[in-house]
Amino acid sequence: MPTTSHLAHLSQLLSAREIITDSSLIEPYCTDQRGRYHGQAFAVLQPHSVSAVQSILRYCQQQQIPITPQGGNTGLCGAATPHSCTAGKGIILSLSKLNRVRKLSLADNTITVEAGMILADVQAAAKQANRYFPLSLASEGSCQIGGNIACNAGGLNVVRYGTMRDLVLGLEYVLSDGQLVSHLNPLHKNTSGYEMSQQIIGSEGTLAIITAATLKLFAPPQSILTAWVGLENIQAATDLLSALKNHFAERLSSFELISQSALSLSARYSQLQEPANAKWHILFELTDSLPTQDLTEPLINVLEQGNWLNAIIADSETKRQHLWTLRENISAAQRSLGASIKHDIVVPIEKVADFIESCQQRLLTAFPQTKTILFGHLGDGSLHYNVFIADILSNDVYHYEKEINQVVYEQVLQHQGSIAAEHGIGQLKNQWLSQVRTPAEINWMWAQKHYFDPKNILNPGKVLPPQP
C-alpha cells in the first residue's frame, strides 16, 4: 500500500497535530545528535495519549509498517534513527507529547511519569515535592525518561543509586499488536511469576513501546562534599574508591575518573584552571540527607590514612561548579576537536588499571597515530574510551572504526568486561554482541524478538546481531 494511503488511514486514527509529514520537519528526527546516522521515515507520529499509541501499533502491525520509537533523540548508538533496512517505508514514533506526571506518592516515595517526560523535568518534579530523582547524565536537559528506560541508562550516580533498571518499580507498555500492559502500582516487592517488564527494560524499543513508569524517589541531598584528587596511577584510584565506599557507604554518590589529556582538553575549552597536575584525576562527591552533616573531618581521616594528601575539597559552590564543569565539558571539548571512535565499555573495577595499560599499548602499537581521551565512571567500572586519529578529524575516521574496535574490544573481553555499559547497542554495536553473549543467549534473544514482534515492526535492525 502506498504511503499516501497509510497517511489517510493514520489521519483517521490520530488528530492532525499528532502527524508530521513535512519533510523538512521530519528531517531532524532522522539524524542522531552526533550526525553519524541518517535514516528516512514517511511520517513522524507524536501521539498525545496511550490509546493513540495503541491505535498506531495495531495499524502498523497489520500493515507491517516499521516503527522507530524516539524519545529525546540523544542516544549515542543510533537506536533512535531509522535503520536503512526500513528503506524510508516506516514511521518515527515520537513519545515526546506523552509527558505528564501521572502521580507522585510521598508515602511510597515514587513518581509515575509518562515516557516522553524530559529527565530534567522528572528531577524537577521530584525536587518540588522535596524528593530526589537520582538519574543524572550529560543530556538530561533533553533526553526522555522512556528512552532512559529503553536503554537502561546509567550516568553519574550509579555507584549509589544503580542504573535505570534499579530505579523502575512499575512499567506500562504497548505490545506490537496494540495490547497494553500496565503495572504502575508502587509495589516495592512483588515476585509473582516471570517478570516481563524486566525484558522490556533495556530492549531499546525492539520488543514493546514504553508509555509510562513508576520510579523510585529518594531523600534530597542536604550536605554535599565535592573533592578532586590527582593521582599517579589507577591502583591508587581504586584503593581510594574502596576506602570511600567502606567508610561512607551510600554517601559516595559519584566517583569519576579523568585522564590528564581529557582534563587539559576540557580546561582549555572551559577556560578554567586545572586543579591538579597528575596523570589521573578523580572527582568524587559525598552527599548526605542530613543538613548539618560534617563530612569533611571523616573524609580528611580517610585521605590521611591512604596518603591521598593532595586532595582538594571544594570550599564553595563556585569551586564545586568549577570542578564539575571540567568534568561535564569533556564531551563538548572533544566534539570541538572533531570526530572520534567512541567506546562505552565496562570492566571489573579490579581490572581497570590493567585494562587501560594493555589497551593503550596495543592501540599505539597497531595505530601509532591514535590519541585516546579517557574518562568515565570509575565508581562502577565504566569508561568512555574515545580514540582520535591525528589529522583525521572528520567522519572519515569511521573507516578505521572496525579495526580500532577490534583492538579495544579484544582487551575489554580479555579483562572480563563488556562492550556496552550504559549507551546500549542500537545499530552501532549489534555485530559485536555475540562477543559478550553465549549462543544460548543470542538464540533466546531472537526467540524473544519473534515472540514479541512477529512482524518485525519494532525498531528493526537494532540490538539483535545477525540471526543465527
Add this chain to the structure above:
Amino acid sequence: MPTTSHLAHLSQLLSAREIITDSSLIEPYCTDQRGRYHGQAFAVLQPHSVSAVQSILRYCQQQQIPITPQGGNTGLCGAATPHSCTAGKGIILSLSKLNRVRKLSLADNTITVEAGMILADVQAAAKQANRYFPLSLASEGSCQIGGNIACNAGGLNVVRYGTMRDLVLGLEYVLSDGQLVSHLNPLHKNTSGYEMSQQIIGSEGTLAIITAATLKLFAPPQSILTAWVGLENIQAATDLLSALKNHFAERLSSFELISQSALSLSARYSQLQEPANAKWHILFELTDSLPTQDLTEPLINVLEQGNWLNAIIADSETKRQHLWTLRENISAAQRSLGASIKHDIVVPIEKVADFIESCQQRLLTAFPQTKTILFGHLGDGSLHYNVFIADILSNDVYHYEKEINQVVYEQVLQHQGSIAAEHGIGQLKNQWLSQVRTPAEINWMWAQKHYFDPKNILNPGKVLPPQP
C-alpha cells in the same frame, strides 16, 4: 525405563556420595518445613560440581525425568517439594554440596558464591572481609543463596538494600539441555541486549538451575540505632516511615510493623515484656557506616516534630536484642498455636491502612470465628497476614483456605497490591497468578517455559497457572 535403570545410568555420571536412594534418607527432602506439602522422588542427587549438574540435566532431559531443585528446603509455597504431577518418577536435585566461595573482590565490593551456600555463611564470609551482605530473613541459618535468588527473596532490609534481584550482579546457571551460561564478572553496568539472567531470577527453578552468583557487598554498619514506637493507627506509622526515609535516607535499614495480637503472642512465647501498649507497633533500625555517628539526636528531632513521643530507643545491646527477639519470635509463637492460613502480600504503602481495615472487616463478616496475626515489612509495603480459625488449629484449617484467600486477595487487588511479595508462587499460589498478571503476561510465561524447558522437566507443576 524403570527407576533402577535410571539409577544405574546416573551412577555412571555421578560418584556414590552424590546419590541418595535410601527412602528414609530421601523422606526429609520430600516434605516442606511447614509439613504442608509431601512429595515423592526416587532419588536425591547432590552434585559436588557444576559439570555434574550439567550431566544430570542432560540425562534427565533425554529421559524426561522430572527434577525438583532444592536449596535449604525452607520455602513457604511448596516450590521445593516434588509436585504430585511427577508421581514419584522424578529426582530431587539438592544444590547443598555446591557451597564454596569462589571469589571475593574488595575493589568491586562483590562476592561470588555457589548456589548451595547457606545465607548465614555468605553473610559471615562478607563480614570476615570487613564487608556486609544485607539479605536477612528468618531462615538465614539454613536457607541457601541459590534458593534466595530463585524466589527473589526479600526479608528485613529491603527498605534499604532491595530484594535479591537488586543484589545479584552476575549469574551462572545450567539450562535444561545441560548447557552452562556463566556471567560471574562483577560488572556494575552492562546493557548488552536482552538480559536473560533477569528471567532466571525469581523463576523458582522452573527455567534453569542456578549454580553460582556474584553478589553486591556493602560497607558494614558501625553505628546502629534500634527503636520501638507504639501507635494507634497505621497512618501514623506510614507518616513516621516517610519522615525517617526523608531524614535518614538509606540509613533506615528496616521498618517492621507488628500488630498488638502478634506482639502479645510473641511476648508470651518469648517470656519478654511488651515494650509498649498500643494497637500497632513499629520496630525500626537506623544504621551507619561511620563508627561514631550520633543518630540519636537527629532521631529525637524527627520524633518530636511528628509527635511520636513514646518511642523507646534501645540503649544497650541487651535491649536491642529484646526488641528484635519479639519481632523474630512471632513466627515460632504462631507455629506453637497451630496451623494458619498464611498470606504473603504487598500493597502500596499509601494503601496499607485502608487495606488492613477493609480486609479485617470483610473477613470478620464472612468468618466471624477468624483471628488475624498481622506483621510485616511496612518499609516496603509487604505484610504477613495470617488467619487462624478458632478451634481448628490442625491442618484441617486448609479446608477453608480457598474461601479465606478469596476474601483476602480480593481486598489486596482492590488496593492495587499483589498476592505474592517475597515468598514466591510455588504450588501454593499458581492458581491465583492470573489475578495479578494480564493474559499477555501469562501467555508469555508459558512461552518462556516451553522455550527454556521443552520437555517440562524443571520443577513441573510450579509457578505457572493452568495453561491458557
